[in-house]
Amino acid sequence: MSTQAAPEDATSATTRYEGSVRDEALRAQARTGRTFTLRINRGEHGDSAGRWESYDVELAAGMVVLDAVLFVQAKHAPDLAVRWNCKAAKCGSCAAEVNGRPRLLCKTRLEDFNLAEPVLVQPMQTFVRIKDLVTDVSWNYRVNEKIIPFRARTDRPWKFYQRDVEKAQEMRQCIECFLCQDVCHVLRYSGEEKPAFFGPRFFVRAAGLDFHPMDAEDRVGQLRGEGGIGLCNITKCCTEVCPANIHITDDAIIPEKERAVDAFDDPFRGIFRRNGAPKP
């Protein structure tokens, strides 16, 4: 399937604003219209191989891959399935793989690619396809439910400072795009039956709670047990793809692994923890 876009329709439906673009250069660019080929891997439920469809898309200034996908949806393939919400890298809905690399579609600028070659978009490979670019990420929600919830300490006043929350705040920047889960080899090659391994996203979540100065729980035992943190061999692939720039390995996984060792190898630490001594 290959379709030619009319130059006037080059921008996506929701972002067009008549009479406001004053930049002549921009207009000229829109008129001359550089097209490129977007190849989307499409398919229905459970079809992991899918089929590649090609679409010609007119390039507009500042266009991101999500714009191109939505353009195809609005003009050529209206039943094309893709998740998105914010179009501003804030909600983590539009995770997919562009030229084989896990990325947010709304944060991936087309100008950064060699557009003489087609741009390839496929769904996250770690999760089962629902349709086209949409995958079944419900496994992540089930893992999330297992994590020991926050419980506020009552043994000291609610008083702490910015320096005490920096690490927790870094963890709490996570937008739950699941790109780190997608790239992690422990999950990626595991098929539909996922191993006993929470995955980087949930190490980050557990660490965010553990780093909270007023949290009364400790999740180290959980991470070491059902969380399977021991299966992580610190390849740092998760950190590389994280759009929220969380240092997943250095700031969450390694500290939790080290604490896991401490908490289990040093009996006194365990006792202190139970008595409510401050966490490291």
Added chain:
Amino acid sequence: MSVALEYHPFESDVIVVGAGGAGLRAAIEAAASGASVTIICKSLLGKAHTIMAEGGMAAAIGAVDSRDNWQVHFRDTMSGGKYLNNWRMAELHAKEAPAEIESLERWGAVFDRNDQGGVMQRIFGGHTYRRLVQVGDRTGLELIRTLQDKAVASKLTVFMEHTVTKILLRDGRVCGIAGYEREWGRFRVWKAPAVIVASGGIGRIYSVTSNSWEGTADGQAIALEAGAELMDMEFVQFHPTGMVWPQSVRGVLVTEAVRAEGGILTNAQGERFMERYDPKRLELSTRDVVARSIHTEVAEGRGSPHGGAFLSIAHKPAEFIKKKLPSMHDQFMEFAKVDITKEPMEVYPTTHYVMGGIRVDAETAATNVPGLYAAGEASAGLHGANRLGGNSLSDLVVFGRRAGFAAAQYALAQAPAPDPEPAQIISAEKEMLEPFALEDGENPFTVQEDLQKMMMEYVGVFRTEAQLLEARAKLQSLQERASRTRAAGSRLYNAMWHAALDVRNMVRIAGTIIESALLRKESRGAHSRVDYPDTSQELQKVNSVTRRLDGTLTVRYVERPALPAELATVLEAKDAGVPA
């Protein structure tokens, strides 16, 4: 027994439509009150529009400026809303927001801290003191994640990626809802005596908007259809600063925090034009004023290269900017290749928020339909003619909590919901599948785009009678077209089908905006009529109320209750200082 059983309706005491801040807070409270609770949301859990909120959450805690208290917050909210607010809501909101912040902290929220070991608070337009609790510029994410975690721990039932299309009634009372599963396209029925609509806003009716795709006015439309009243629909907030360039991000929000942290607006001639429009508050004037000012500068030929105004924060140290406005820094770097620590941004108003919505009782968030409640952006009243920045997030939790509590009390006092009438279920399913039957119908994306452009052009920042009448005429044909949009392909995660159903809601609510805007012959807050530039004392006494009776829309004015003497005294008090 009845047809309903064929659909295996899922039963609970309270259904919450929407998992934004309002829906989650309502669900948590309803569950804490002993009700069984079901949450239904269009997207995945944790992706609701609330996640995009940046600047902060207003609460008169006085953690940074001890002069702040509920009275000042109440006064600021009323004055920002041009006194059209439901005063009781404004009072409850100002009084209860601080306790909500405390609850959130006890549930694990990590707000920025001040030097005394308490929460940091920042100044925002229209707020007298430093009042916004924040997490850099990702406050909405913190709110959503905290409430999501709390909701998960509260053992609720969540149906994510399900869309509600109808509220089911029996003998004039709510008995459940109908909708569909986005993944498989299956029709679904849920039974409950109480339903809380917390479905968010309507921004997607306009072409330039900061809203996510979910803002298609579903909740307002289905409530209207079920007999609920809408109020103040003429008041749509255009946020003064949306991105203008590149085109692909046009409308994306530039948070007010940029101005709060010292950002300065200038025109093409380098003039700090806010000195002419509001010399006292300058960039931190209320949103309606700043939006009109930028619009006027551009219209009179003093715009930036891409048709906006310049907003600069580059006079502040780069480290300060990266710390205080990290996601703005990234957003401009990534999308516009602009380094805001060195260069100015270009900004122009973008459709942001609707002050109007479902008409509710201040104490209970109940609508006029027994068993139906509404909270958050989907409801009306708190913000009057113009919302202050930061007052929405606090609105969500204050009235989300009240709605959850009241709905649970009501549901638990009620006998189990009766089965929905089979005829209603059959017609709900038929309406839902209609786009598949209209083989030669139109592409819904085209109709959506035409509606968005029309609303932007004729029902935007400035309005006139002639334009609004034109909008009314154009809407008629758009309504026709919307009702004939089609879907192709299977029911499996079918964007075309979803869009066809969404656009049917969008045209309905566009109609309520146009009709209410025609009725209000004055300029007040976000509603600027070029042909009636003055604010009318008379019209301060009334709200516009929209209803659908036998298929036709009626808009009328309803007298507002008089302000009680003690609140009148609060409004008149003179200790309101100059922004700190």
